[in-house]
Amino acid sequence: MNLKKLFMLLFILNTISFISVAIVINKYQNSTVKLENAYQMQYKSLILAHELRQSSDDLTRMARTYVITGNPRFEEQYKTVLDIRNGKKNRPKRYNGIFWDFYTLDGTKAVLEGEKVPLRELMKRANFPDEELNLLFASQNESDDLTKLEHKAMNAVKGIFQDENGNFTIKGKPDFKLARELMHSDEYHKAKIRIMQPLDNFYKAFEKRTQEKVNDERKTVKEQEFYVNVIVLFSVIFFLMSFFIILFRIIYPIDLLRVAMLKLSSNDMSVELDKNKYDDEVGDMIGSVRIFKDNTKKLIESEHQIKLAMEEANSANKAKSIFLARMSHELRTPLNAILGFSNILKKSMNATQEEKNNLNIIKRSGEHLLNIINEILELSKIEAGKIEIIPKVFNLKELIEDINSIFAFRCKEKGLEFKIILDDNLPEVVKMDELRLRQILINLLSNSLKFTNEGEISLYLYEKSQKLFFEIKDTGIGIESKDLKRVFKPFEQIKHDDYNKNGTGLGLSITKELVTLMNGSIYAKSKVNVGTQFYFSVDYKNTNSDDIAVELKSKDIIGIEKNIDKKTILVVDDIEVNRNLLTQILNSHGFEVLQASSGYEAIELFKKEDLSLIFMDIKMSGLDGLETIKIIRKEEKGKDISIVAVSANVFNEDKEIAIVSGANDFLAKPVDEKELLIVLSKYFNLKLKYLENSDEKVDTLSRISKLDKEFFVKLNEFALLMDSSSIEQFLESSDIEDDLKLYFKELVENFKYKEINEICIKNIQ
Numbered sequence: 001m002n003l004k005k006l007f008m009l010l011f012i013l014n015t016i017s018f019i020s021v022a023i024v025i026n027k028y029q030n031s032t033v034k035l036e037n038a039y040q041m042q043y044k045s046l047i048l049a050h051e052l053r054q055s056s057d058d059l060t061r062m063a064r065t066y067v068i069t070g071n072p073r074f075e076e077q078y079k080t081v082l083d084i085r086n087g088k089k090n091r092p093k094r095y096n097g098i099f100w101d102f103y104t105l106d107g108t109k110a111v112l113e114g115e116k117v118p119l120r121e122l123m124k125r126a127n128f129p130d131e132e133l134n135l136l137f138a139s140q141n142e143s144d145d146l147t148k149l150e151h152k153a154m155n156a157v158k159g160i161f162q163d164e165n166g167n168f169t170i171k172g173k174p175d176f177k178l179a180r181e182l183m184h185s186d187e188y189h190k191a192k193i194r195i196m197q198p199l200d201n202f203y204k205a206f207e208k209r210t211q212e213k214v215n216d217e218r219k220t221v222k223e224q225e226f227y228v229n230v231i232v233l234f235s236v237i238f239f240l241m242s243f244f245i246i247l248f249r250i251i252y253p254i255d256l257l258r259v260a261m262l263k264l265s266s267n268d269m270s271v272e273l274d275k276n277k278y279d280d281e282v283g284d285m286i287g288s289v290r291i292f293k294d295n296t297k298k299l300i301e302s303e304h305q306i307k308l309a310m311e312e313a314n315s316a317n318k319a320k321s322i323f324l325a326r327m328s329h330e331l332r333t334p335l336n337a338i339l340g341f342s343n344i345l346k347k348s349m350n351a352t353q354e355e356k357n358n359l360n361i362i363k364r365s366g367e368h369l370l371n372i373i374n375e376i377l378e379l380s381k382i383e384a385g386k387i388e389i390i391p392k393v394f395n396l397k398e399l400i401e402d403i404n405s406i407f408a409f410r411c412k413e414k415g416l417e418f419k420i421i422l423d424d425n426l427p428e429v430v431k432m433d434e435l436r437l438r439q440i441l442i443n444l445l446s447n448s449l450k451f452t453n454e455g456e457i458s459l460y461l462y463e464k465s466q467k468l469f470f471e472i473k474d475t476g477i478g479i480e481s482k483d484l485k486r487v488f489k490p491f492e493q494i495k496h497d498d499y500n501k502n503g504t505g506l507g508l509s510i511t512k513e514l515v516t517l518m519n520g521s522i523y524a525k526s527k528v529n530v531g532t533q534f535y536f537s538v539d540y541k542n543t544n545s546d547d548i549a550v551e552l553k554s555k556d557i558i559g560i561e562k563n564i565d566k567k568t569i570l571v572v573d574d575i576e577v578n579r580n581l582l583t584q585i586l587n588s589h590g591f592e593v594l595q596a597s598s599g600y601e602a603i604e605l606f607k608k609e610d611l612s613l614i615f616m617d618i619k620m621s622g623l624d625g626l627e628t629i630k631i632i633r634k635e636e637k638g639k640d641i642s643i644v645a646v647s648a649n650v651f652n653e654d655k656e657i658a659i660v661s662g663a664n665d666f667l668a669k670p671v672d673e674k675e676l677l678i679v680l681s682k683y684f685n686l687k688l689k690y691l692e693n694s695d696e697k698v699d700t701l702s703r704i705s706k707l708d709k710e711f712f713v714k715l716n717e718f719a720l721l722m723d724s725s726s727i728e729q730f731l732e733s734s735d736i737e738d739d740l741k742l743y744f745k746e747l748v749e750n751f752k753y754k755e756i757n758e759i760c761i762k763n764i765q
Contacts, residue, residue: 006249010242017235024231028224034217047096048123049202052136055085055119056143056195058100060183063150067179070157077103078154080110082147085140087118129209135202142195149191153182253286260289269297338362338670389517393543394434396427396468400461403438407445407457409753413722414449416457423462430468431541436514443511444472444534452476455531466541467520472534479526487524488512511536557674560589561687568592568609572602572625573617573646578669582615582646585673589680599623599631606632611641613683615667618647618658626661633662642683646671700743705763707736715744716760719753727756 058081066074077100083089091114092099103110123136152162156179161170182188263271271293404420411418441459448457455475462469479487487508515522515536522536569591573579576597583593594609596602600623602616614632618625625645632638645658648669655666665679681688711734718726727748731741747756 006245010238010245013238014235014242017231017238021228021231021235024224024227028221028228031217031221031224034220046206048119048126049136049199049206051096052119052139052143053196053199055081056139056146056192059143059147059150060192062100063154064183067153067157067176067183070174070176073106075154077110078150080112084112085119087116087121090114090116128206132202132205132209135198135205138198139195139202142191142198146188146191146195149182149188153179156182257285257289260293264289264293264296267296267300269293269300389433389436391431391433391541393429393431396430397422399434399438400459403441403445403459405752405754406442407449409719409722409757410449411457412720413753414453416449416452416455419456419458421458421460423460426461426463427540427542429543431543432468432538433518436518437538440511440514440536440538441470441472443508444536447508448472448474448476448532448534451532466539467537468540469537470535473531474533475531478528478530478532479524480528481526484524484526488522557677557688559689560677560681561689565684566590566592567612567684568594570594570596570602570605570609570611570614572596572599572614572620572628574598574620574622575617578617578646582671582676585671585676589677591680599625599628602628603631606635606638606641613680614641614643615646616643616663618645618649618654626658629658629662644679644683700740701759703737704740704743704759707740707763709764711736712760712763716757716764719756719760722753724748 059078062074062078062081065071066078080089081100084091084095090112092110092112093114095114099110102108120137120140123133128136151168155161155168156175159172159174160168161172161175163169260271400420400422404418408418445457445459452474453476457474458472460471460473488511489509512522515538518538520536520538522534524532524534526532569586571579571582571586571593572595573582574597579595579597583595586593594605594611596605599620602614605611606614616625616629620628623631625647629643629645632641632643642664643662644665644667645655645661645663646667646669647654647658650668658666665682667675667679677686677688680686714730715727718730728745731744734741744756747753
C-alpha cells in the first residue's frame with residue numbers, strides 16, 4: 001500500500017477511535033451526573049424527613065421543658081417551630097442542622113432570614129412518589145395532632161383548661177402535675193409512635209427506591225467505565241500502531257535519505273540506496289536520489305573534465321597573451337623605425353616627388369599593419385575583459401561633424417551621397433566613452449563605404465529613454481541571410497567575386513563587443529544587391545557643456561613654438577635604430593640628446609650629466625628599463641627627474657607596471673611624433689603649434705585668397721578626386737610660398753579634402 005492510502009486509512013481509524021472515545025466519555029459523564037443526582041436527591045429527601053422528625057422532637061422537647069420550668073421562652077420557641085413548619089414564619093438558612101440548641105439560654109433570639117415556605121410544600125418540591133409523600137403527610141398530620149395534647153399541657157401550667165367544647169376558656173390554678181402527666185402519659189407516647197410509624201415506613205420505602213436508583217446509575221457508570229477503558233485501549237493501540245507505521249515507513253526512510261543527501265552533498269558517492277526495499281512514495285524518492293547520485297557522479301566527472309579543460313584553456317590563454325605581447329613587440333619595433341623615418345624623410349625638402357609618393361606608400365602600409373596589430377590586440381583585450389569604458393563629457397554634434405568630415409569626401413570620391421540626419425531632440429552634450437563611440441561609427445561607416453559603389457550611405461541618430469540610437473544604411477552589395485549571422489564573428493570575411501578587400505575580419509566583431517560594453521545592442525539587416533542596415537544603441541548620461549574637458553588634439557599639432565631654453569634629453573634603448581629615430585625627432589625641435597644602449601650606461605650618464613628628461617625603453621637585454629628606473633629613483637637627484645617609459649608592449653598592465661615602477665608617463669611604439677610633442681609640452685611647459693591656430697589661420701587664408709584663380713580650379717579638380725599624389729605634385733610645381741604649401745599638405749595628410757574644396761570654391765567664385 002502506498003503512503004497516501006496508508007496515511008488516509010490511519011487517519012480514518014484514528015479519527016473513528018477519537019470520536020468513539022469522545023462519545024463514550026460523554027456517556028460516562030452523563031452517567032456520573034445521574035448518579036450524583038441520585039445521591040443528591042437521596043440527601044435532600046433525607047434532610048426533609050429529618051426535618052419533620054426533628055421538628056416533632058423539638059416540639060416535644062420545648063413543651064416538656066416549658067411544663068417543667070414554666071419559662072415562656074420555650075413556649076415562644078414552641079410556637080415558632082410550628083409557624084416555621086406551617087410556613088407562617090421565615091425559615092432559618094441553616095435549619096437542617098443543629099439550630100434550637102443554641103437558643104436555650106436567656107437573652108438569645110433565633111435569626112429567621114430564609115424563605116417563608118411550609119414543610120409540606122418542600123416535600124412536594126422534592127418530587128417524592130405519591131406513596132412516600134402520603135407517608136410524610138401522615139406523619140406530619142400525626143405530629144399536628146400531638147400538638148393538641150402539648151397545648152393542653154402547656155395551658156395547664158398557665159391555669160387554663162378546656163371546656164366541654166374543647167376550648168381553653170376555663171381559668172384556674174396552674175396544674176403542673178397534670179401538665180407533666182399529660183407530657184409523659186401513654187397517650188402521648190402512643191401519639192409519638194403514630195408520628196414515627198409512617199416516617200419509619202417512609203425511610204424504608206425511600207431507602208429502597210433511592211438505593212435502586214443509585215444502584216442502577218452505579219451499574220451504568222461501571223458499564224461506561226468499561227467502554228471507556230476498552231475504547232481508550234484500542235485508541236492507544238491505534239496510536240502506537242500509527243506511530244510505528246510512520247516510524248518505519250516514513251521517518252526511518254527519510255532519515256536514510258537525509259544521511260544519503262548529506263554524503264552526496266560532500267561528494268561522497270559510497271552511499272548505497274535500495275529502491276526495491278520501499279514500494280511506495282519513499283521508494284520513488286529513493287529512486288530519484290539514486291538518479292541524483294548518478295547525475296552527481298557524472299557532474300563531478302564533467303567538472304573534473306571542465307577543470308582540466310579550463311586549466312588547458314588558461315594555459316592556452318596565457319600562451320596566447322604571451323604570443324600577442326611578443327608579436328606586438330616584435331612587429332611594433334620595426335614599425336617604429338619604418339613609420340618614424342618615413343615621416344622624417346617626408347619632411348625633407350630634398351626628396352623628389354616620386355620619393356615622397358613612395359614614402360606615403362610606406363607610411364600607409366605601415367599604418368595599415370599597425371591597425372591590424374591594434375585590432376587583434378583590441379579583440380584580445382575584449383575577450384580577456386580588460387577593455388574599460390571610460391565615460392567623459394563631450395559635444396556630440398562636434399563628434400558627428402568630425403565623422404562627416406572624414407566620410408563626406410571619401411563618399412564623394414566614389415560618387416556616393418553621404419547623409420547625416422539628426423533628430424531634433426538630440427542632446428548636444430553627453431557623457432559616455434567618446435573614443436569607443438567614434439571607433440564604432442568609423443568601423444560601421446568604413447564597412448559600408450568598402451562595399452558600396454553607387455547610391456548613398458546615411459547615418460540617422462536619435463534619442464529615446466536615455467539611449468542614443470544609430471541607424472547606418474547603405475545601398476551596397478548586401479549580405480546573404482546565411483552570411484548575416486557570421487558578420488559579427490571574429491576573423492570572418494564575407495567573400496564576393498567583385499569585392500576582395502583587405503582586412504582582418506575583426507572590425508564588426510570588435511564593434512559588437514564595444515556596443516555590449518556600453519550597455520547597448522546591435523543587429524544588422526541586409527538584402528543582396530539592395531543594401532545593408534546596421535542598428536545599434538548605447539547608454540549615455542545628460543550633462544552640460546561646463547563639464548567638457550579641454551584636451552590636446554594630436555591630429556591638429558604641427559610642431560612647437562621656438563624652443564629657446566635648450567634641454568638635454570637622454571634616450572635609452574638597446575636598439576640603435578630606435579635611439580636614432582627619437583634623437584632625430586628631438587634634434588629637429590631643438591633639443592640636445594644623449595644616447596644610452598643599456599640600463600647600466602643610462603645610469604652612468606644620469607650620474608654624470610645634467611639631464612632634463614629620460615626616454616626609457618622597457619624591454620632591454622641585461623638590466624631592463626623598469627629596474628633601471630627603480631635604481632635611478634633611489635638616487636637623490638633621480639627623485640625629481642621626469643622619466644617617460646617607451647615600449648612596444650601596449651597592454652594596460654604594461655603601462656600600470658611602468659608607472660608603479662617610477663615612470664611619470666608612457667609612450668607607445670611606434671612613436672607618434674605628435675604624441676611625443678604633447679609629452680614634451682607637459683614636462684617642459686612648451687607651447688604647441690596647431691594647424692588651426694585662429695590668428696595664424698586668418699593670416700594664412702588671407703594670403704591664400706590672393707593666389708590666381710587658375711590655381712584653385714586645378715587644385716579643386718584633384719581635391720574632388722581625393723588624389724593626394726597629384727595634389728602634392730601640383731603644389732611642388734606651383735610658385736607659392738613654402739608655408740602655404742605646408743598648409744595644404746597638412747590638410748591632405750589629415751584627409752581634409754572638404755576644407756580644400758571649400759577654400760577653392762570660395763576663391764573661384
